[in-house]
Amino acid sequence: MAFQIPRGTQDILPGEVERWQFVEQKARELCRLYQYKEIRTPIFEHTELFARGVGESTDIVQKEMYTFEDRKGRSITLRPEGTASTVRSFVEKKLYANPHQPTKLYYIGPMFRYERPQTGRFRQFVQFGIEAIGSHDPAIDAEVISLAMNLYNSVGLKKLKLIINSLGDHESRKAHKEALIAHFEPRIGEFCSDCQNRLKQNPLRILDCKKDSGHELMKSAPSILEYLNEESVSYFEKLKSYLTDLNISYEVDPNLVRGLDYYNHTAFEIMSDAEGFGAITTLAGGGRYNGLVEDIGGPKAPGIGFAMSIERLLAALNAEGYSLPLEESIDCYVVALGDKAKDRSVSLVNELRQAGLTAEKDYEDKKMKAQFKAADRLKANFVAVLGEDELEKNIITVKNMETGDQTEVSINHFISFIQESK
Structure with missing residues (x-):
């Protein structure tokens, strides 16, 4: 019998693995400069961690997780992303008690999602991400975005676009949520079943729907920027000022909501503008998650982070026709x-x-x-x-x-x- 690799996975062979090592080493070097320390968490966790930490209304939890029962009947899930596990460890190991805050961590490792495989997207993929937990300062948001942009620049990528948005604080989100329900509810029957389920759970996720993205109500949906209170506006303006100081170009997209329930205030994505890269241009995404630490059982500790797929980074390099300067002799x-x-x-x-x-x-x-x-x-x-x-x-x-x-x-x-x- 001839065995074949499972769909959505890949063997990374000698000759190619050196490109991965180069990128991973660049990531580690940058994290050292920014003072982020590596954390290694288990590849599987209790399912409830991701249901609570990622959000039960997300596609990840509803459709994409690899979940199974162990021999004692406990529900176990292969990690689909890195933030929930990192925050769980932050809480469980009481890292919030360290005198120097915020706690700055990074991870590199395999994640698992049951998705339709396509260019640069696999069911087992390697993710690099960072988390800064313990600061409300928008300067740390700018630092996180800066690290992500600097990594892409350091490996030779040129055709990049940074998109940012503010999701506001709890008060702003509540007002926006009510406006979205009022906007979509009269015609929600014209939307897909996922959007219908999201209407009351998390109507912001309707804006992230790919299936109904062309619906006329999407174009006229109330913008979160119209509902930001004074504190949220001030926070967003400060972030934009810091990005300008760091010479980081950006575009504001009020429809950028990200796919996870725990985001508030800053949300961002970095995209490839390379010709022929593919329909899905997002390379990395992240944002602020004030409240997630408390949801997982910890003290009040705001956080922000991002994650990027190494596969998509390498695919972007291919699209730009750039060869990494590898030592091959x-x-x-x-x-x-x-x-x-x-x-x-x-x-x-x-x-x-x-x-x-x-x-x-x-x-x-x-x-x-x-x-x-x-x-x-x-x-x-x-x-x-x-x-x-x-x-x-x-x-x-x-x-x-x-x-x-x-x-x-x-x-x-x-x-x-x-x-x-x-």
Whole structure:
């Protein structure tokens, strides 16, 4: 029987995985500069965490979660996103008690959603995200957006668009919710069943519906910006001022609501403007979630974060035709000829590696010409040839593959020669 990979998943093979490592390393470097610390949470959690933390009216909870019962009948869910787990850990491990706040965390790991697979979207996908918990300051909102934009810029993406919106505080959202119900209710029967269910649960989510996006009531729906109270307006204006100070361009879209129930005040998405990227242009999204920590059983602690798909970032790089500057060569390939030389090459290659040099040798008993071809495929900077005669003289012939120069080197000084010649 021939086994195949499950639909919506992928094998990331050598040659491609290096691109992932490059992006992930850039993310870690940026987080160090911004002082975000890594957190690693379980891949599965109790289902109730996501129902409460993500929101029962969301598509994620209603349609997309991988949920099962364990052997004791407990409902378990593979994590569909990273914020709920991070906040759960923040509460459970009492990170709010640390003297330095806000608590700034990041994660990189697989998430799972039962969605229709398409370009850059999988059922198992890798998400990088950050969470800053414990501050009401709009400056931290600007910092979170800045980190996201800087990551995309640092890997070479150019065609980006930042969309922002304010969802207001509890008072503003309540007024807007009532206005949306009054607007949609008389003709809600013309909308899909999901929108009909959302009318009373969370009418803001109707604006996020893809199926009914062309309905005339969508265009005339009351904007959240019309219902922001003085505090919410002031918060949003301060955020926009900070983004301007950071030289970050943005557009305000009053219809941007995001797909999760816990957002308030700041909401944002970063999109790709690259031609041919696909119908779904969103690369990253995030926002403020004041109240989520309390919902999960913690103290009052406001938060903001974002998440981005590594798959979609790489797809955007492909759409822009940009190749990452990956290190694909090795330092030295050792060619061994004869049994004694082959035996000695085992320790020589190990000595190179112990010295921090990338090295390889033949394990298939190939002829000299074939070993040189192998060195070419690995883009070796140097090829070291060791035969029986060289071994007796305690020397090794080193060829610089860029210049073609050959040098006889004492085996005792071989490692230092390669180090100095790099």
